[in-house]
Amino acid sequence: MGKKISGNRVTADDVARVAGVSRSLVSRTFTKGASVSEKRRKLVLEAARKLGYEPNIAARVLAGKASNVVGILIGPLLNPFLADLLDKLSDRLRDEGFLPTLFKVSTEGDAKSILPFISQYNMVSTIVMGISPSARVSRMFASQSEMPIVLNLGVLRDVEAAIVTTDHFSGGMLAAQALLDRGAERPALVTREVETGIYEERAAGFRHVLDQAGVACTQLVVAEGSYEAGHAATLTLMDGAHGPDAVFFGNDMMALGGMDALRRDLGLAVPDDVAVVGYDDIPGAALGAYRISTIRQPVDKLAAKAVSVIVDFETTGAADLTTSLISPEFISRETT
Structure with a gap:
């Protein structure tokens, strides 16, 4: 019969006693890349399982030892x-x-x-x-x-x-081409105000395709990529006699806000009056109330x-x- 373990916390010494090995071997077993024979590794892991042992990874990391x-x-x-x-x-x-x-x-x-x-x-x-x-x-x-x-x-x-x-530049290109294929003549872009990076790359790809097609684009820059920002931006874009007939939003959250502004606040039909493309393919973009066309990022x-x-x-x-x-x-x- 194995020795009874006292106290609330199981230690590496406890595992070593039950497995019949040294404490250093227990430590090596739970260190990524360390050399341990398969036979002894199984002994240590079985003892750890029985005792409910969890290695103190944080202590090893702070001590400057190998970690995962x-x-x-x-x-x-x-x-x-x-x-x-x-x-x-x-x-x-x-x-x-x-x-x-x-x-x-x-x-x-x-x-x-x-x-x-x-x-x-x-x-x-x-x-x-x-x-x-x-x-x-x-x-x-x-x-x-x-x-x-x-x-x-x-x-x-x-x-x-x-x-x-x-490839966010290519994503912007895909959005532009989708709207042009649908016959967009007055496309608009709603993008986030950032130093550089993903939103500028998306916008650059979008503008590149439109420039190649000789189609002018209205661009509106917002402070944040939120639902509220997309909603407000859409109301601003449509405040005129010749608003856009298509809008590419820099992300799906803004597209959701834009959709509600178009349909609920302005009484417009999507896509008959205004086509919409988002970016990311978040779960909300596929919901029945929205069903937004979007650029899917390859998250996996x-x-x-x-x-x-x-x-x-x-x-x-x-x-x-x-x-x-x-x-x-x-x-x-x-x-x-």
């Missing part, structure tokens, strides 16, 4: 797309044996203040996503990680990191690529600081 921790630095989750991407990314990391650790910030100042704290962790990689202004914050955090990844913040040419992003591919970069780094020891552009897809629904 991947830091994720993220801004406010105001757009449902970000929450979906974070969910898929976390699942992928766990499937590969990594421990995702979230650092949430609201402003560039917050990001600076958290740098000293993040640098205490011996993380495999740091992933930056959903933060604006993206370039400055990404540069700060790229210097704190052996394998920095900038996820879906656009093409940042002056950041030494692995850039994994949707984005998460898979980011994690594969970390796995390759762990395998080869070489940081691949290149840019991966993943193609989006136009989803046709009732608004075009």
